[in-house]
Amino acid sequence: MQIELCTTEETCIKCEKKAVYTILINGKKYYSCEEHRPEINLRKRLESLGHIVYINGKDATVTVAGLLMLIHECGIKEINTEIIEHDRESKFCIVQATLKGARGVYTGYGDACPQSTNRMVQAHYIRVAESRAIARAARWYLGIGLTASNEIVTGE
Numbered sequence: 001m002q003i004e005l006c007t008t009e010e011t012c013i014k015c016e017k018k019a020v021y022t023i024l025i026n027g028k029k030y031y032s033c034e035e036h037r038p039e040i041n042l043r044k045r046l047e048s049l050g051h052i053v054y055i056n057g058k059d060a061t062v063t064v065a066g067l068l069m070l071i072h073e074c075g076i077k078e079i080n081t082e083i084i085e086h087d088r089e090s091k092f093c094i095v096q097a098t099l100k101g102a103r104g105v106y107t108g109y110g111d112a113c114p115q116s117t118n119r120m121v122q123a124h125y126i127r128v129a130e131s132r133a134i135a136r137a138a139r140w141y142l143g144i145g146l147t148a149s150n151e152i153v154t155g156e
């Protein structure tokens, strides 16, 4: 099953409301409103698409790519980010992300400094803070309890 945003004028198969989603099952298209969107096991889907990453072989985390895929499927319309705090000397940055879409408005914060960032991206701590903020807001938007993989520092 694949769920996409409905781009044509359709009616929900379960009620009279305008369809928000197009549901593809075995090549056939169905339509649903926000309320009648079919439940899917998110964890299973993320796992099958390679978006669940295990830290130290045990702690499951969700990739940012996986979260972005899901928010776009779930009617996201706007992603806004803003630097709330930035200390150039200690290279510490806090970013706020606000997501707006069919499910409402959700805010998340992300922070980063070279100490809390993997070596490969240490110089890009502002971008790390931004993607952490987006990941957190996306988790609230989607109702996903799993930590995002970019919130974890592996020391590599």
Ligand SMILES: [Zn+2]
Pocket (backbone or CB within 6 Å): 012, 013, 014, 015, 016, 017, 032, 033, 034, 035, 036
């Ligand atoms: Zn409906």
